Amino acid sequence: MSSRPVVPLxxxxxxxxxxxxxxxxxxxxxxxxxxxxxxxxxxxxxRALAIPGAGPLVTITRDEHYFATRDAYDALPGxxxxxxxxxxxxxxxxxxxxxxxxxxxxxxxxxxxxxxxVLPADHLIHDVEAxxxxxxxxxxxxxxxxxxxxxxPPSRPETGxxxxxxxxxxxRERPPVVAVERFIEKPTRADAEAFVASGxxxxxxxxxxxxxxxxxxxxxxxxxAVAQAARRAFALLPADPHxxxxxxxxxxxxxxxxxxxxxxxxxxxxxxxxxxxxxxxxDVGSWQAVGDLVAPDGEGNRRQGExxxxxxxxxxxxxxxxxxxxxxVRDLVIVDTADATLVAHRDHLQQVKDVVAALRTRGHEAWxxxxxxxxxxxxxxxxxxAPHFKIKRIEVSPGEALSxxxxxxxxxxxxxxxxxxxxxxxxxxxxxxxxxxxxxPAGSVHRLENTGEDALVVVEVQxxxxxGEDDIERFDDRYGR
Numbered sequence: 001m002s003s004r005p006v007v008p009l010x011x012x013x014x015x016x017x018x019x020x021x022x023x024x025x026x027x028x029x030x031x032x033x034x035x036x037x038x039x040x041x042x043x044x045x046x047r048a049l050a051i052p053g054a055g056p057l058v059t060i061t062r063d064e065h066y067f068a069t070r071d072a073y074d075a076l077p078g079x080x081x082x083x084x085x086x087x088x089x090x091x092x093x094x095x096x097x098x099x100x101x102x103x104x105x106x107x108x109x110x111x112x113x114x115x116x117x118v119l120p121a122d123h124l125i126h127d128v129e130a131x132x133x134x135x136x137x138x139x140x141x142x143x144x145x146x147x148x149x150x151x152x153p154p155s156r157p158e159t160g161x162x163x164x165x166x167x168x169x170x171x172r173e174r175p176p177v178v179a180v181e182r183f184i185e186k187p188t189r190a191d192a193e194a195f196v197a198s199g200x201x202x203x204x205x206x207x208x209x210x211x212x213x214x215x216x217x218x219x220x221x222x223x224x225a226v227a228q229a230a231r232r233a234f235a236l237l238p239a240d241p242h243x244x245x246x247x248x249x250x251x252x253x254x255x256x257x258x259x260x261x262x263x264x265x266x267x268x269x270x271x272x273x274x275x276x277x278x279x280x281x282x283d284v285g286s287w288q289a290v291g292d293l294v295a296p297d298g299e300g301n302r303r304q305g306e307x308x309x310x311x312x313x314x315x316x317x318x319x320x321x322x323x324x325x326x327x328x329v330r331d332l333v334i335v336d337t338a339d340a341t342l343v344a345h346r347d348h349l350q351q352v353k354d355v356v357a358a359l360r361t362r363g364h365e366a367w368x369x370x371x372x373x374x375x376x377x378x379x380x381x382x383x384x385x386a387p388h389f390k391i392k393r394i395e396v397s398p399g400e401a402l403s404x405x406x407x408x409x410x411x412x413x414x415x416x417x418x419x420x421x422x423x424x425x426x427x428x429x430x431x432x433x434x435x436x437x438x439x440x441p442a443g444s445v446h447r448l449e450n451t452g453e454d455a456l457v458v459v460e461v462q463x464x465x466x467x468g469e470d471d472i473e474r475f476d477d478r479y480g481r
Contacts, residue, residue, distance in 0.1 A: 004114040005055035006139050006209075008048035009102040012041055012061040012069060013092050016368075017353040018285060022318070025368045029284065030121040031068055035293050035304060040122045040284060042072045045080050048119060049134055050128050055110055056085055060098045061121075063088040063247060067376040069395040082264035085243075087107075090250035096264040097256040099208070100219055100230035101248065107212035109241045114138040116215065118208040118261075123283050124293075130279035134175050138209035138275045141177055147218060148209040149180065149266060151202025151274040152281045157192035160285065162204035162262070164274050180272040183262060202274060205281055208261065215265070223264035229256040245480075246268040287333045287349050291316040302353035305336075309313075314346075324406065328386040339382075376479040377402055378455070390467045394448070401449035403477035410464030410471060414448070419456035422449040445475060 009417065014028030023029045031043035048057055057080060061069050066088055073080035087101060099118055106116050117135060125131050138148040151164045167179040187195065195201035210218075219227035232251035257264075266272055282289050294302040294316075301309050305319030312326045318335045326334065333349060335342040338415070344352060359367035372381040377400035384391040396419075404424065414421070415437040423432050424447040425440055432438050440446045442464060450456035474481065 004111060004116045004143065005053050006051050006117050006135060007055040007106045007110050008051065008057050008117045008119060009099065010041075010044055010048065010057065010059045010119050010121050011095060011098050012059060012065065013089075014122065015092070015356075017356045017394070019290065019354055020356050021335055021337045021342055021366065022290075024370055025365075026064070026373065027068070027370060028065075028122075031065075031072065031360040032284075034124075038121060039072055040124060041069065042076055043124060044119055044121045045084075046076055047125060047128055047131055048117070049076075049080060049083070050306055051117070051132055055114065057083050058085045058087065058102055058105060059121075059380075060087045060089060062092060062100055064337045066245065068374055071374075074401075086245050088245065088247045090248060090253055093253065093256060095261045096219070096223060096259045097230060097253070098227050099261050100213065100226055100256075101214040103215050103262055104230060104234040105237075105246075107216070108239070112216075113143070113211050114208055115142040116212055119366040121208050122281070122285075123205070123207075123281065125279050125281055127279040130175075130277070130476045134277050134279065135209070135273045137173065137175055137177055141246040141275075142209045142211055142214070143274055145211070145214050146267065147214060147269055149272065149274045150176075150205040150207040150209075150277050151169050151178075151180075152205050152277045152279075154192075154196045154201065154203050155373065157189060157196050158203065159186055159189055159192050162186060163192075164194050164200055164202045165275060166200055166276075169276075170273065172419050173279045177273050178276060180266075180274050183267045190270055202276060203281070204262070206262075206283070208266075209275075218265045218269050222268040223257070223259065225257050226259065226264055239245070251468065287316065287335070287352070288346065290318075291333070337370070340366045375402075376400070376481075378450075380460075383459075385467070388463060388465065388467075390462040392460040392462070394458045394460050396450040396458070398450055398453050398455065401478065402447055403472075403474045403479075403481065404447045405472050405474050406443060406445045406447060407464075407471045408443060408473070410462045411442045412446075413463075414438050414440065415460040415461075417457050417459055419454050420448060420452050421456055421458060422451045424445070435452075447476075 001478050007408050012030045016028040019029055022032050031039055066362055070081045100372050137441055141148050164180050164186040165182040167181055169176040169178055233248055236249045236252055237246055242472055291302040294304055296302050300314040302369040303317045306323045307317045308325040311328045313330050315332045324336050331346045333344045356367045372379055378395045378397045381393040383393055416432050416434050421432040423430055423438055425443045
């Protein structure tokens with residue numbers, strides 16, 4: 001391991017298309033629940049914190065995902081958000097801009113010779129000990145100025161991954177570090193079979209290790225537009241090393257090219273090396289991969305939740321709120337959530353993204369959000385939506401409060417069904433107990449607050465000609481929204 005602390009840089013984002021309906025744009029794959037109840041983001045942060053002497057945990061994510069990310073970190077044993085710096089993007093971009101800004105932050109606050117470990121938030125690795133050993137090897141080569149990536153020995157001829165064509169090991173230590181001769185995009189089936197047979201090809205795991213000095217120099221050489229735009233955006237960030245929540249200027253960020261680090265640098269640079277990972281790895285990038293996380297029954301079915309499978313083989317069933325029953329089917333993926341159900345043949349899973357595109361074109365919210373939406377103060381669930389009215393269940397955590405706000409196009413009726421609410425409505429503040437109600441007319445400045453020690457649950461009925469979530473004007477918000 002390098003004498004300098006390894007600085008983990010977690011990249012968390014996604015469009016929520018490949019694993020719809022569990023994954024949505026507002027809650028992409030890093031936040032998706034695993035069969036054991038954890039999340040990919042939480043697992044990634046825990047792996048990063050397992051690295052001996054790791055430096056600050058730097059996370060780059062969308063600003064709208066900040067609170068969900070913070071909560072995922074706080075759910076880890078001992079909590080992690082207190083050790084984390086959040087660099088918040090105003091909207092999604094590719095990996096090269098994010099890594100460039102992360103490298104500039106690490107150079108300023110840790111040192112330009114500290115190994116920077118880039119980790120996608122949505123990968124799954126169970127063997128943490130082998131992962132940490134691989135990071136140690138990567139950090140040593142990074143400290144010597146190398147650009148390091150990670151490769152996984154292929155277990156099957158996978159056409160959905162990129163590959164690394166590699167040379168012989170560079171030394172006798174383990175896990176082996178090899179020279180990368182070529183980056184290969186997703187291959188044909190025949191090529192993938194040849195790669196597996198050759199023993200010289202690795203899956204490209206999309207993880208990197210290098211010093212800020214090395215990657216910024218490589219960006220200057222191979223992607224100067226990215227480097228220059230990143231420096232302009234970084235110059236606008238606060239210099240305070242203790243500021244844990246840093247918002248990137250949207251105008252400066254919009255000027256950054258939308259390009260991956262592989263395309264921008266790694267495929268062009270000389271002297272790139274790869275650590276041959278000795279650990280299990282999955283990018284959990286398809287429903288096939290999600291199904292593999294669940295043990296099959298005697299008929300090859302992989303089932304979560306309540307289901308009945310009669311004369312059913314090789315089928316994945318994910319049931320959340322209802323019983324899912326199948327009769328006489330084969331080779332299907334069935335995912336049932338509160339507001340959307342996917343039924344797809346295994347051979348056509350790549351077309352799930354087309355479903356998301358169709359919903360987006362129709363203006364249906366299911367492409368973007370779940371029926372239950374997390375907020376920093378708690379969560380809300382849409383129970384019923386129809387023309388001119390909407391019914392929600394609102395749960396406010398103890399000590400939390402919604403923003404002081406008003407709506408132009410809708411009124412709201414609140415019925416408290418659990419706990420006690422503190423309500424601000426126009427120029428009045430008052431309490432509403434369980435089994436009591438109040439009315440907020442359109443245009444009235446209002447707030448809902450939970451001053452108690454237990455959860456507050458309110459049933460809200462909205463009425464109006466427009467019920468969109470963007471009909472909100474905030475006057476005060478403790479969460480900085």
